[in-house]
Amino acid sequence: MNDSRTLPPAAIAAQLLLCMIWGLGQVATKVGNSGISPIWQAALRSIGATLLLAAWIAWRRIPLGERSDTLVPGVIAGLLFGLEFVFLFVGLVYTTAVRAVLLLYAAPFVVALGAHFFVPGDRITRNKLLGLSAAFAGLVLAFGDRLTLPDANALVGDLLCLGAAFMWGATTVLIKASALRRAPPETTLLYQLAISAVLMVALSYAFGEPGVFAPTPIVWAALAFQTVVVAWASYTVWFWLVSRYRATTLHAFTFLTPLFGVLAGALLLGEPVSASLLGALALIAAGIVLVNRA
Numbered sequence: 001m002n003d004s005r006t007l008p009p010a011a012i013a014a015q016l017l018l019c020m021i022w023g024l025g026q027v028a029t030k031v032g033n034s035g036i037s038p039i040w041q042a043a044l045r046s047i048g049a050t051l052l053l054a055a056w057i058a059w060r061r062i063p064l065g066e067r068s069d070t071l072v073p074g075v076i077a078g079l080l081f082g083l084e085f086v087f088l089f090v091g092l093v094y095t096t097a098v099r100a101v102l103l104l105y106a107a108p109f110v111v112a113l114g115a116h117f118f119v120p121g122d123r124i125t126r127n128k129l130l131g132l133s134a135a136f137a138g139l140v141l142a143f144g145d146r147l148t149l150p151d152a153n154a155l156v157g158d159l160l161c162l163g164a165a166f167m168w169g170a171t172t173v174l175i176k177a178s179a180l181r182r183a184p185p186e187t188t189l190l191y192q193l194a195i196s197a198v199l200m201v202a203l204s205y206a207f208g209e210p211g212v213f214a215p216t217p218i219v220w221a222a223l224a225f226q227t228v229v230v231a232w233a234s235y236t237v238w239f240w241l242v243s244r245y246r247a248t249t250l251h252a253f254t255f256l257t258p259l260f261g262v263l264a265g266a267l268l269l270g271e272p273v274s275a276s277l278l279g280a281l282a283l284i285a286a287g288i289v290l291v292n293r294a
Contacts, residue, residue, distance in 0.1 A: 011245055014237060015253045021234045023260025026097040026104070027268050028222040028230070034066025035219030037209035039090035043200035044223060046082070049231035050193040056236065057186055064187045073178035077171050077188065078195020084167035085196065086203060087160045096271040101261025102142055102280055103161040105288065108254065109135045110169025111176075112291050138283030141276050151259045185239040191206055193231065223281030251292040255285040 007015070014106055032041045057064070092100050109132050115122035115263050124132075143158065171192070204211070241250055262281055263273040 005106050007249060011241060014241060015250060016256070018234050018238055018241075019253055019256040020260045021229055022257045023101060023262075024264050025226065026088075026092060026100045026261055027264045028225045029092050030097045030209055030265075030269060031098075031222040032219055032226065033089065033093055035205065035214035035216055036212050036223065039086055039200050039204040039207065040209050040211045041223060041226075042082075042085040042089045043197055043204055045226045046085070046193050046197035046200060048227035049224075050190070050197055052228065052232040053186065053190055053236075056232070057153035057190070062186050063184060064190070065183045069179040070183045070187060070191070071173060073180050074188065074191035075195055077174050077180060078191045078193075080167050080171040080174065080198055081192035082196030082199035082203075084164045084171065086200060087167060088164035090166065091157045091160030093162060094153045096265060097269060098262050098265035098271045098273055098277065099142065099158060100161045101265070101275055102277065102284060103139070103158060103259050104165050104168070105254075105258045105284055106135060106139060106162060106165040107168040107172070108251075108288050108291055109118045110166055111172045114169060114177060118173055122176070122264060127293050131287040131292075133287075134283045134290065135287030138287065139282040141283065142280040144276065163287075185242070189235055189239070230274060252289065254292065255288040258284060 029041070036044070056062075088100065088104065110130050111131060112124060116124045116262075139162075175188060180191075237252075258281060262273060262277070266273045
């Protein structure tokens with residue numbers, strides 16, 4: 001691993017591209033929801049990404065490590081991962097992609113709080129406390145903007161997206177605190193994708209979703225983007241970067257993802273961006289920077 005705090009230009013370009021891809025993820029989900037039921041869309045995404053990842057592991061002959069000590073935390077991580085995307089995809093039926101990406105990026109602060117209690121040596125520092133305070137203020141500002149609107153379903157969508165952030169953060173803390181932290185990253189991702197696929201197929205049938213109801217080219221393109229680019233390729237590149245460079249240096253870029261997400265929602269979907277949302281974006285981005293510098 002390269003311990004330098006400075007990334008080479010190629011790594012910076014790759015990280016910027018990843019932030020843009022992740023920012024576009026909510027826009028693609030919103031488009032996909034127009035033709036595929038939300039939980040079924042999430043299930044198809046996980047199924048496709050599982051097959052791609054399995055093929056990649058077989059082709060590269062990547063060792064998956066011992067399964068005995070990772071099975072239980074791996075299954076739990078997969079269930080949390082599945083619930084994260086159930087909440088997110090259903091939430092995007094009711095709220096905008098702009099708001100979803102802001103609320104989803106409350107996850108780093110869930111990680112900071114959870115790690116303080118469950119990960120030895122990962123305590124809340126002054127910078128982390130300042131970051132958590134800034135993020136909380138940003139969330140209050142975002143919800144205050146929503147509470148002035150008459151649509152109660154939109155508030156439900158926001159709460160579901162915040163629930164997705166909690167599940168994402170809980171998954172990360174579990175990985176940090178369990179045997180998964182010593183497992184190859186492909187093992188952890190395979191658990192998450194495969195278990196979540198089973199969970200979401202079951203939930204989709206349980207809720208009686210119609211499945212694919214308006215299969216237009218743009219809907220299929222959105223699903224393909226989520227499956228191939230987001231759930232498989234971007235995570236594979238991310239793990240490659242993490243294996244070679246300091247994670248703290250890479251995480252310093254994550255504040256750009258909600259920025260790209262807000263821009264994508266506004267430019268591609270024509271979603272409104274109020275002054276309150278811009279203020280919330282600034283506070284949450286500042287909080288992410290502070291937490292990752294701690």
